[in-house]
Amino acid sequence: MDWSQIRALFPAAERYTYLNTAAAPPLSLLAAREGKRYYDEMAEHGDVRWESWLCQAEQIREKLASFINADARGVAFTYSTSHGMNLIAGILDHCGDVLCPADEFPSCTLPWLQQRYRVDFVCSRDRGVIDLDDIQKSITANIRVLVISFVQFATGFRQDLVALGRLCRERNLIFVVDATQGIGVFSIDVVNSGIDFLVFSGYKWAQAGYGVGGLYLAPRFLSPTSFPGAGWWSARDPEAVVNDRLDLKQTAAALEVGCPHFAGIFALGGALTLFEEIGKLRIEERIHELTDYLHHRLEAERFNIASPLKREQRSGITIVEIHNAPDIVKCLAEKNIIVSARGKGLRVSVHIFNNFDDIDRLIVGLRELTSMSRGDNV
Numbered sequence: 188m189d190w191s192q193i194r195a196l197f198p199a200a201e202r203y204t205y206l207n208t209a210a211a212p213p214l215s216l217l218a219a220r221e222g223k224r225y226y227d228e229m230a231e232h233g234d235v236r237w238e239s240w241l242c243q244a245e246q247i248r249e250k251l252a253s254f255i256n257a258d259a260r261g262v263a264f265t266y267s268t269s270h271g272m273n274l275i276a277g278i279l280d281h282c283g284d285v286l287c288p289a290d291e292f293p294s295c296t297l298p299w300l301q302q303r304y305r306v307d308f309v310c311s312r313d314r315g316v317i318d319l320d321d322i323q324k325s326i327t328a329n330i331r332v333l334v335i336s337f338v339q340f341a342t343g344f345r346q347d348l349v350a351l352g353r354l355c356r357e358r359n360l361i362f363v364v365d366a367t368q369g370i371g372v373f374s375i376d377v378v379n380s381g382i383d384f385l386v387f388s389g390y391k392w393a394q395a396g397y398g399v400g401g402l403y404l405a406p407r408f409l410s411p412t413s414f415p416g417a418g419w420w421s422a423r424d425p426e427a428v429v430n431d432r433l434d435l436k437q438t439a440a441a442l443e444v445g446c447p448h449f450a451g452i453f454a455l456g457g458a459l460t461l462f463e464e465i466g467k468l469r470i471e472e473r474i475h476e477l478t479d480y481l482h483h484r485l486e487a488e489r490f491n492i493a494s495p496l497k498r499e500q501r502s503g504i505t506i507v508e509i510h511n512a513p514d515i516v517k518c519l520a521e522k523n524i525i526v527s528a529r530g531k532g533l534r535v536s537v538h539i540f541n542n543f544d545d546i547d548r549l550i551v552g553l554r555e556l557t558s559m560s561r562g563d564n565v
């Protein structure tokens with residue numbers, strides 16, 4: 188499949204100049220059809236397909252596990268990052284204090300605060316870079332958990348997970364990663380990076396829509412009796428409907444306390460199939476190529492980029508420094524150009540359905556809207 192064939196799988200990419208994956212991208216037809224298939228089958232056949240849906244969900248668990256180089260026994264489906272993060276905070280049961288970047292998205296911090304953990308914050312540097320030395324210096328005797336996003340939502344800074352994992356091992360910290368803004372476009376290897384817990388929401392770079400997410404637990408945390416909750420579906424044999432004693436699944440699936448959200452899981456399966464067909468390295472290279480072009484065009488028009496410029500720190504997110512970003516977002520939307528206002532200005536994100544023409548249209552739109560306020564800047 189070439190990039191124009193891939194783009195054709197995303198009808199929204201023809202209707203809009205869609206540069207807003209960091210908020211939520213359109214689904215591919217593959218992912219949408221998979222989700223819809225569940226509702227169609229439910230409408231046509233009721234629950235007759237239940238067993239088959241369960242089998243399919245397990246195949247998607249395997250697919251997700253292999254996508255992040257995990258063992259499927261350590262993978263659970265969730266509804267959101269916040270859901271997964273609350274589970275992790277519950278599993279860790281006040282083992283110590285938490286360290287987090289100051290710019291983190293609230294899904295990474297509020298679950299810990301609500302569960303009465305102490306949370307310390309590390310400030311970022313210029314362009315949102317979170318320096319390893321700064322993290323190291325912030326590790327006090329009581330810190331036991333490092334919670335960090337793979338890619339920061341308001342700057343686009345991408346962590347070096349291998350380096351962070353090494354630091355966590357050296358300092359005996361539990362390493363918790365929110366991959367929501369990176370999974371799907373940048374490779375994640377939970378084993379190689381020494382990740383203890385990984386969470387993500389499906390509705391951003393994973394292109395699976397709202398209501399589905401994933402949670403990975405390293406083998407040393409796979410102890411279902413210490414999980415923070417259980418339901419009939421957590422039982423080793425749910426259909427036995429035993430209600431007077433605990434006999435739990437010995438896998439992360441014990442965290443799925445009730446019936447599965449099949450539509451979301453199937454959509455995630457469809458999205459992962461597309462990523463696999465294209466190839467991880469090819470996707471990563473494409474995101475870099477589009478971002479190179481975006482940066483080049485922005486710089487030529489003298490816009491300031493507030494995101495990292497080095498490839499190894501970059502992601503699919505670029506923040507353009509701009510005054511009145513919310514107004515600019517509205518005006519661009521009137522031209523069918525979809526971006527958002529975040530961090531120091533405009534958040535522009537590129538995914539596999541974008542092309543160079545999208546970026547050209549954004550630049551023309553931005554030029555028209557900002558030439559007055561920038562005094563034409565030339």
Ligand SMILES: Cc1ncc(COP(=O)(O)O)c(C=O)c1O
Binds near residue numbers: 267270336339
């Ligand atoms: C880094 C990050 N994590 C998670 C989320 C979404 O959280 P949730 O899945 O809890 O809605 C966002 C949304 O912007 C985000 O930027």
